[in-house]
Amino acid sequence: MSTKLKNGQSRYQSKAKVVTIKKFQLLTLAKATHCFNNAEFENYGDAYLEFPVIIQGDGSPSEIFNLYLLKKLEQTIQYDFKTFASIAHQLVDFQRFLEDEQLDFLKFHKLKQLNAIFQYRTRLIEQTNAGLISANSARGRINAVVNFYRFLVTEDLVDHQRYGIPFKDVYKYIAVDNEFGARRKMAIKSHDLAIHVPAKAPNPETIADDGELSPFSIESQTVILKALLKSSREYQLMFYFALFTGARLQTICTLRIKNLIGRKPDSQGFIRLPVGSGTGIDTKFQKPMTLLIPNWLAQDLKIYIDSPQAQQRRQKSSYGESDENYVFLTKLGTPFYTSKAEQQELIEKIKASDSFGARLKLYEGEAVRSYLKVVLLPEIRLIDPQFPSFKFHDLRASFGMNLLESQLQHLPEGHSAMTAVEYVQARMGHRNISTTLQYLNYKSRLQWRNKIQHEYESSLMKYVNSSVNLAGDLS
Incomplete structure (x- = not known):
């Protein structure tokens, strides 16, 4: 029987697992011989990085599950190793269950409750009720197994004529x-x-905007900015960028040096920076939009780019001193977030290599999130011991509330609050205005109040470590 522990594989006694092939290449027979070892093969199709393989508890590959993964690979237009890894880990959970319970998943019964997939569903519900897995995980696993059975039926790999398939489409x-x-x-x-x-x-205390976000009051933002004064310049600028532009971490960390060259402020004192598809700066779903960067922040970024610490980091980077390099790099010269463009470069490089040992290493903001939790939050709590834990993405929500508050205070006569909402929608790149309306509703629910009379940005600036004064000149 399965052991009900919380950590993945240990919920079962089965040793079935997923292993990853760093570089997977299909072959086709080019020349047949009487001896298999003397046969000649040639590459067939593309090479696939980080391809998952399901291994049974006895150490042998699972023929049927891996055949399913190969069939999906054949039907896939754009291979995504994360998607395949997710499917493999969902199916290996089913494999462990089958081995523990000694069930034949290819045998269908007249009584539906005897089918392996039905019993697996019951087990998933039990594990959910016991708090061992989330309901979302249970749903994902049963859906993956149902899709696997659909494959078995479509390919006529299972006898379903007598009792039919063990589920009904609805x-x-x-x-x-x-x-x-x-x-x-x-x-x-x-x-x-x-x-x-x-x-x-x-x-009611959060906004559903790509996750549950908690906007900070001006007082809380002030505490964060005070604590940031002790941070390294890279982290200061990344946090400023989020708070004063509303950009996501992915966008901030994929900003390239070339994107800032030659850009001049508009009449309102903003640098207008296109991001998203075709710009080399990533956004959610690569949606094109324009960020408005305060001129003081843009100048601080340029000063940082020319600084010795930034140059030292670029020297360790594969891009070197090229303008193609990221604005922000770790001490090791690696990106905080690997851009889509670099991902493709790395994939093509590994594919072209004769080596099958190179591993695809991608970064997704882990260093920033770790810094926030391990370094910045303790520093914040030296100022305010009751300060709650938060996510980097909450800075984006805080920007949205700051911007909405500012717009509502300066609405032209005769304009409704929707004018402000539509402006905030454009600045934040919300696809649906219903997302932006949550900011207005949030303000109404919690009676959001600014205790300052001036623009939010100028009120916060005294806690910002900037080389530029409010007029936009170098100080």
Whole structure:
């Protein structure tokens, strides 16, 4: 029987696992011989990095599960190793269950409750109720197994004529909002073994904007900025960038030196920086938008780029002193966040190599999140011992609230609050205005109040370590 422990594989006695092939290449037979060892093969199709393989508890590859992964690979237009890794880990959980319970998943029964997939669903629900896995994990695993069974039926790899397949396809309707906030119903294909995930009660103290975000009051933002004064210049500028532009961590960390060269401020004192598809600066789903960077921050970034510490980091980087290099690099010269463009460069380089041992190493902001938790938050709590834990992304929500507050205070006569909301939507790159409206609703619910009378930016500037004064000149 399965042991009910919380850490992944140890919930089962089975030793089935997922291993990763660093560089996976399909071969096709080019010349047949009487002896297999003398046969000649040639590469077939593309090479795939970090391809997962499911290994049974006895150490041998699982023929049927790996055949399924290969079939999916054949049907995939754009290979994503993370997607395949997720599918493999969901299926290996089923493999462990089958081995522990000694079930034949290819045998279907007249009584549906005897089928392996039905028993697996029951086990997932038990584990969810016991708090061993989340309801979302349980839903993802049963969906992955259902898709696997669909493959078995489609490829006629299982005898389903007598009792039929062990689940039924059903269609469910979900409500979706378009970019204008209008709601419509959309049909999605599901199945009768789906595991229900209870809707999470909305938290009135957060905003649902790519996760639950908690905007900071001006007082809390001031505490963060005070604590940042003891941080390294890289982290100061990254946090300033988030708080004063609303950019996501991915966007900030994929900013290149070339993106700042030759840019002049507009009449309002902002550098207008295109980001997203075609710019080399990543955004969520590569959506094109324009960031408005305060001129003082843009000048501080340029000063930092020319600083000895930035030059030392670039010397350790594969891009060197090229303008193609990132503005922000770690002490080791690696990016804080690997851009989509560099990911493709690395993939093509490994594919072209004769070596099968090179591993694809990507960064996704781990160093920044670790710094926030391990270094910055303790420093903040020296100022305010009750300061709550927070995410880097909360700075984006704080920017949104600051901007909305400022816009509402300066609405032209005769304009409604929606004018301010639409401006904030454009600045933050929200696809749906319903997301931006949450900021207005949040303000109303919690009676958001600024205790300052001037623009939020000028009020915070006295806690910013800047080389530029408010007029935009070097001090």
